[in-house]
Amino acid sequence: MVKNKSFLNRAGFFLLVMAIVLFSIFPFIQMLSTSLKYQWDWGNPSLIPTQINLEAYKELLNIGQGEVELHESVQNLIDETPDITKAQKKAIIAKFRDTSSVFPFFRYFGNSLILATIAALLSVSIAILGAYSFSRMQYKGRSTIQRGVLFVYMFGGMLLLIPLYKMFVSLGFLSTKTGTFTSLIVIYLVQTLPVSLYMLGNYFRTISFSIEEAAMIEGAGRFETIWKIIVPLSASAIVTVFVYSFMIAWNEYLYASVFLRGFERLHTLPIGLQTLYYSKNAIWDRIMAASMLTAVPVIVLFMSIQKNLAGGMSAGGVKE
Amino acid sequence: MNLAGILNQNNLNRQQRESVLGWALILPAVLIILSLILYPIIYNIYLSFFDVNLEGGNTYIGLDNYSNVVFDSVFWNSVYTTILYVLFTTIGTTLLGLIVALAMNKEFPLRGLVRSLILLPYVAPVISVVFAWKFIFDPVNGIFMDITYEKLGMFSERFNMIGTPEYAVWVAILFSIWKGFPFAYLMILSRLQAIDATLYEAAEIDGANRWEKFKSITFPEVYFVVGAIVLLRIIWNFNKFEDIYLLTRNVKVLAVYTYFKAFTGYMEMGQGASLAVIQFLLLIGFILFYVKRVLKW
Numbered sequence: 001m002v003k004n005k006s007f008l009n010r011a012g013f014f015l016l017v018m019a020i021v022l023f024s025i026f027p028f029i030q031m032l033s034t035s036l037k038y039q040w041d042w043g044n045p046s047l048i049p050t051q052i053n054l055e056a057y058k059e060l061l062n063i064g065q066g067e068v069e070l071h072e073s074v075q076n077l078i079d080e081t082p083d084i085t086k087a088q089k090k091a092i093i094a095k096f097r098d099t100s101s102v103f104p105f106f107r108y109f110g111n112s113l114i115l116a117t118i119a120a121l122l123s124v125s126i127a128i129l130g131a132y133s134f135s136r137m138q139y140k141g142r143s144t145i146q147r148g149v150l151f152v153y154m155f156g157g158m159l160l161l162i163p164l165y166k167m168f169v170s171l172g173f174l175s176t177k178t179g180t181f182t183s184l185i186v187i188y189l190v191q192t193l194p195v196s197l198y199m200l201g202n203y204f205r206t207i208s209f210s211i212e213e214a215a216m217i218e219g220a221g222r223f224e225t226i227w228k229i230i231v232p233l234s235a236s237a238i239v240t241v242f243v244y245s246f247m248i249a250w251n252e253y254l255y256a257s258v259f260l261r262g263f264e265r266l267h268t269l270p271i272g273l274q275t276l277y278y279s280k281n282a283i284w285d286r287i288m289a290a291s292m293l294t295a296v297p298v299i300v301l302f303m304s305i306q307k308n309l310a311g312g313m314s315a316g317g318v319k320e
Numbered sequence: 321m322n323l324a325g326i327l328n329q330n331n332l333n334r335q336q337r338e339s340v341l342g343w344a345l346i347l348p349a350v351l352i353i354l355s356l357i358l359y360p361i362i363y364n365i366y367l368s369f370f371d372v373n374l375e376g377g378n379t380y381i382g383l384d385n386y387s388n389v390v391f392d393s394v395f396w397n398s399v400y401t402t403i404l405y406v407l408f409t410t411i412g413t414t415l416l417g418l419i420v421a422l423a424m425n426k427e428f429p430l431r432g433l434v435r436s437l438i439l440l441p442y443v444a445p446v447i448s449v450v451f452a453w454k455f456i457f458d459p460v461n462g463i464f465m466d467i468t469y470e471k472l473g474m475f476s477e478r479f480n481m482i483g484t485p486e487y488a489v490w491v492a493i494l495f496s497i498w499k500g501f502p503f504a505y506l507m508i509l510s511r512l513q514a515i516d517a518t519l520y521e522a523a524e525i526d527g528a529n530r531w532e533k534f535k536s537i538t539f540p541e542v543y544f545v546v547g548a549i550v551l552l553r554i555i556w557n558f559n560k561f562e563d564i565y566l567l568t569r570n571v572k573v574l575a576v577y578t579y580f581k582a583f584t585g586y587m588e589m590g591q592g593a594s595l596a597v598i599q600f601l602l603l604i605g606f607i608l609f610y611v612k613r614v615l616k617w
Contacts, residue, residue, distance in 0.1 A: 013423070017434060020420055023498065024438040027452040030463070034455055042461040126348045133345035137338055145346060152357055153552075154603070156559025158575045159596045162582055162589050163360035163367060169374055190356040193349055222341055251445040253562045258583055270447040274566065277451065284455060291448035302443040303436065 031295075035288035042284055056289035060105040105290060107265070108272035115181070115268060116249035119188035123245045124238060126189075127196035132226050134197075135204040136212075146201070152194045157254050165258055177263055187255050192245035199244070203237035204230060240305045247298055269294050368594035374587070385594035395595075398577040399602070402558065405493060405573050406606070410553045412497035414546060417504025422538075424505065425512045442502035450566045453495055457481040488570040495567055496557065504549050511545045512538070547615050554610060558603045574599045 029047055035056055037049040044050065057063075134142050164187060173179035207230065215225050231238065253270040260266050267275070273290055276283065368385055370378035389395050424435055441449070457464050459480040468474040481487045519537050528536070561575040572580070574595065582592025 013426070013428070016419075016423055017428065020423065021434055021437055024441055024502075027449055027456065027498075028440060028444070030456055031449070031452040034452075045463045045466040126352070129345040130349035133342045137342035137345070138335075139339035139342040142342065145350060149349075149353070152353065154555060154600075155357065155361065156575065156599070156603075157561060158559065158578050159364060159600055160357065160360045161579075162372075162593050162596060163363040164356070166367065166372065166374070166589065167360065167363065186352075186356065190352050193352060197349060247445075251447065251562075253447060253566060254579075270445070270566075273447050273451070284461065287451045288455070291451050295444045295448035298445055299440065299443055302439075306436065306439070 028295075031288050031291055034284050035292055037285060039285070053285060056285040057293075059286060060103060060289055060293060062106065103272065103276050103286065103290065105272075105293065108267055108269045109293075111266055112250055112268040112270075115184060115188065116246045119185050119192065119249045120242050120245035122185070122189050123192040123196045124200075124242050127193060127200050127241065128226065128231065128238070130197050131200035131204055132230060135201045136209075149194045149197050157191075161254065161258060164255075168259070174259065174262065177266060180259055180263055180266060184255065184259050187259075188245075188249040188252060191252075192248050195248070196241045196245055199241050200234070200237060203234050207233050243301050243305050246301070250298060364593050364596055367590060368597050370590050372589035372593070374589070378590075381590070385590045386598070389591055389594055389598065394572070394577070398572045398574050401489060401571060402573040402599075402602075404489060405496070405560075405564070405571070406554060406557045408493045409496040409500065409557050410550055412493065413500035413504050413553055414550055416497060416501040417549070418508055418542070418546065420501060420505040421508035421512055424509055438505070439502050441499050446499070446562050446566055449499070450495075450563075453491070453567060454482060457491055459483075482568045483570060485570040485572075488568045492564050492567055492571045496560070496563055499563060500553065500557075504553070507545055507549055508542055511542050515541050550614075551607065551610065554606060555603065558599070558606060574602075 033047040033049060034042065036052050036054070037044075038051060038053045041050050041053075134146050168174050168179075168183045173183045211233075212225050212229055215229055216222075220228065251270065252268075253274070256268050256271050257274075260268070260271060269290075273287070273294065276290065277287055367378070369380060369382060371381050371384075372378050420438065424431065424438075428434075456462050457480075459465055459478045464481065465475075465478045469478050482491055515538070520533060523533050523537060559575060560573065561579065564571050564573055565576050565579065569576070578592050578595040578599065581595060582589050
């Protein structure tokens with residue numbers, strides 16, 4: 001009887017864990033599955049593709065896309081119509097070989113990468129100095145600043161979007177490419193700065209002051225202490241904060257969608273994907289492949305800092 | 321030279337120097353936050369009293385933006401949708417997070433792998449997972465319609481869940497729970513791991529069953545962290561835009577409504593600004609209600 005009950009318990013627990021895992025990863029399996037299916041296979045509820053289709057990935061990653069094969073009927077039409085000139089022939093062939101409608105995955109990827117990297121680097125650098133200041137030094141106004149940083153969590157993106165947009169338009173930033181890019185970097189910087197300040201501040205407090213004291217008695221200045229002692233000792237926390245800031249910028253859609261309106265070449269991955277979805281039909285395989293390629297770098301980055309994650313988050317600095 | 325002597329000599333100076341250096345180090349961060357968060361908020365309040373023109377001057381129109389917004393029934397609809405969304409996503413993420421945390425706190429084979437896998441929804445970029453969700457609920461290809469219509473016969477025909485506002489809001493809520501529960505789970509789990517195991521042993525000796533142990537040991541221990549998670553979730557989801565807008569344009573919570581008002585069609589930025597102010601005030605009200613009435617702090 002007792003044995004029976006514990007068996008039921010264990011089976012129930014096993015089912016619960018299975019359900020949780022399935023709920024969590026089902027959309028990812030669906031994504032992978034659809035990205036590998038042919039169009040005729042989409043309606044098939046089975047997650048295993050009847051036949052593997054790698055075309056979507058090839059197209060996005062520009063593999064074997066150099067020469068677009070002319071469709072036979074087009075070739076026939078050209079060959080069998082004697083009264084068109086050579087120039088006309090060329091124009092027709094060029095039109096069918098046009099690849100500009102292909103999703104420029106690498107450009108969007110590059111834009112996102114540059115934006116997120118610069119914003120995260122700036123955010124971490126400024127935050128190291130700031131966090132050192134309010135975790136290690138004594139001065140008037142320190143606690144006000146610390147609390148003020150927390151208060152920033154209350155404000156949603158929408159409250160700041162309209163005034164920031166108006167400000168940057170008035171300053172003339174949004175009429176040039178460089179200006180637009182700069183304004184987005186600055187905005188991502190300020191969105192990630194409070195998180196970085198808070199997480200790093202909490203980490204710095206856990207480093208024993210005696211090491212620093214020893215260095216200062218040896219004659220090292222504050223900056224030298226920060227650079228030679230604090231930074232190496234908190235390398236893992238700094239990497240964690242960098243990845244966190246990077247992800248916030250990498251995933252950002254709202255500001256990018258408004259600020260990058262004028263410059264299609266500057267579009268980031270989220271904007272590009274959303275545009276792709278609404279501009280064409282029957283593109284599930286390409287959308288899913290692009291989704292996979294957008295998600296993978298972030299997931300890899302995140303898994304690499306997973307160990308530090310729980311601690312860093314419960315230490316207080318979190319933003320979604 | 322005598323080190324103590326130097327320190328003594330420069331004592332006052334040192335404190336002042338520390339103060340100056342402290343401010344100098346924090347100054348860049350403070351300036352950026354002041355100019356790009358505090359100033360814009362004040363500017364937003366200012367703009368909400370004007371007819372905003374992107375090209376040139378703004379015209380002062382008093383409370384017209386507010387009255388235009390408040391006397392529009394669409395606004396009240398989106399207030400209702402926002403409250404529905406915040407309420408159910410907050411309850412959903414917290415409850416699921418608690419259940420998952422309790423499960424993950426037990427030993428079982430492959431626990432490390434399972435713990436990593438269930439973080440995926442939280443980790444992956446919104447933009448990449450929304451399309452998978454759209455596909456699942458797609459009327460023609462999606463597995464949801466395949467199960468509910470073909471296999472179970474719950475509906476009389478295939479239809480577009482995400483395209484129908486009254487259903488889309490529930491898909492958005494489910495999506496948000498899926499995306500948000502790992503955060504709640506992580507926070508609660510780290511609290512659970514700090515509970516002293518001897519408490520449970522003592523309770524077992526006293527003959528407490530599983531529910532009693534949960535009620536009188538686990539729950540009081542996680543109460544504070546659950547309260548904090550709920551508070552954060554209310555703030556986040558009240559302001560949520562991307563998770564909803566990218567999944568469906570048919571769920572007009574306040575943030576989405578403001579976006580449509582300010583950045584599409586006539587681009588009514590003044591009204592958008594007043595909507596943002598109203599949304600912020602509502603959030604404060606919501607938080608006060610939660611802290612005073614629910615948490616009783």
